[in-house]
Amino acid sequence: MSIQNIISNPTFYNMTQGTATQMGIKTGLNSVARPGFILMDGDIDPHTKKFSASKEFLYQAISLAMYLGIIIPVFQKGAYSLAQKHFKDSAVLKAFNNPEQFKAFKKLTDSEKIQRLAELSKKVISNPEEFRAFKKLTPEQRTEEIAKLKAKSQSSDVFTRKNITEEDEALANGIVETSSLLGTVIGLAIVAPLTATKLIHPILKGIGLDKDKKAPEQPVQQLNQQA
Amino acid sequence: MSLESTLKYIGKNVKPYWPTVAVASAELVFRPLFTMMDKKSPEETKKYTALREGITELIAAPTYLALPVLAAKASGLLKIKDAKAEKMAKHNLQILGTWVAALVVIPGLCSAVVKPFMDKIYDKKDKPEDKKLDITSKTIEIETPKVQISQTGNNEIYPRSAHQVSIANFANTGMKVGG
Incomplete structure (x- = not known):
């Protein structure tokens, strides 16, 4: 396997798509690496090391949980539903009800995208009433109905690559990414420092780690024996 | 530039290093601000911590920008012919650049810039957060029996052996007996 193939690995590319995923991975790495660096520092006494490493790990872990569990879903869904109201005629925002559906679509190949849009269009025309009515038609009438649906393909009820182009995809992606960027800045630079720090100290006390508490001293008798 | 065209631009051009640069830039303002807002810490400690945090973010923001951009430029050296593979290589290198920036x-x-800079500004002895202050003393503490002294003056509640009274105790108290 050449270096070109390793660097342009499509699995790694697909796994690291989207602001929320990228920041989630980075914060996850920080939660392991930063306490690791503290524990490797030889100049600090063991109790301070343990306290600082636990504090750093808890801060990163709480930030990550808040970021992925609350902030990103709220920002993405909020922005997407606002955009659905603002861009009423946008076929791409009608085809996908929430950002998760759009993100799953974005990862597909070109041929898979065409297939997915056909499935979504089928859903629109095959609602139970329409489907029953369609079944009652004679073969000639059915052909006519299909022709009508084909003509409707320009409208937003039937989704094809004609009304969901790459430009439309860029709009939906822009909504998802802009809301993620805003959520990232507000979540990690403002909300996390204000809230996570307040949760850390009670948790550390709960697990028996206190900043001022020193490591237990060796009994005098034991020291005498060592001497 | 309309809202639609701005969103489309972001949708088409968003890069993996945008969020890290944005967070570091926001932290450049908010971290020192939150530190200065802390009412519990002493003023000098707050100033020291806020300045240290400001310098850290001042280093972090341009590094988060420069490293992924340079890493993506390095993809040109690999001479990838397929346009799609080149796009993926650029993205992957930008992600790796961000991680290397954050972790290494x-x-x-x-550690190379902030500490020496802070030491120059603050005299070492005035520095409020000196690591060495946290080091536990390794000296063996010799336990001495503590003599209990009555606050009420009633010495009878304590055994006599605990507070031996001798005339020597009055030597330099200015107390004169019989004079």
């Missing part, structure tokens, strides 16, 4: 380059730059 920024901590390294900070």
Whole structure:
């Protein structure tokens, strides 16, 4: 396997798509690496090391949980539903009800995208009433109905690559990414420092780690024996 | 530039290093601000911590921008012919550049720049957060029996052996007996 193939690995590319995923991975790495660096520092006494490493790990872990569990879903869904109201005629925002559906679509190949849009269009025309009515038609009438649906393909009820182009995809992606960027800045630079720090100290006390508490001293008798 | 065209631009051009640069830039303002807002810490400690945090973020923000951009430029050296593969290589290198910046380059730059800079500004003895202050003394503490002294003056509640009274105790108290 050449270096070109390793660097342009499509699995790694697909796994690291989207602001929320990228920041989630980075914060996850920080939660392991930063306490690791503290524990490797030889100049600090063991109790301070343990306290600082636990504090750093808890801060990163709480930030990550808040970021992925609350902030990103709220920002993405909020922005997407606002955009659905603002861009009423946008076929791409009608085809996908929430950002998760759009993100799953974005990862597909070109041929898979065409297939997915056909499935979504089928859903629109095959609602139970329409489907029953369609079944009652004679073969000639059915052909006519299909022709009508084909003509409707320009409208937003039937989704094809004609009304969901790459430009439309860029709009939906822009909504998802802009809301993620805003959520990232507000979540990690403002909300996390204000809230996570307040949760850390009670948790550390709960697990028996206190900043001022020193490591237990060796009994005098034991020291005498060592001497 | 309309809202639609701005969103489309972001949708088409968003890069993996945008969020890290944005967070570091926001932290450049908010971290020192939150530190200065802390009412519990002493004023000098707050100033020291806020300045240290400001310098750290001042190093982090441009590093988060520079490293992924340079890493993406390095993809040109690989001479990938397929346009799609080249796009993926650029993205992957930008992600790796961000991780290297976060885990190696920024901590390294900070320990090389921030500490000496802070030492220059603050005299070492005035520095409020000296690591060495936290080191536990390894000296063996010799336990001495503590003599209890009555606050009420009633010495009878304590055994006599605990507070031996001798005339020597009155030697330099200014007390004169029989004079």
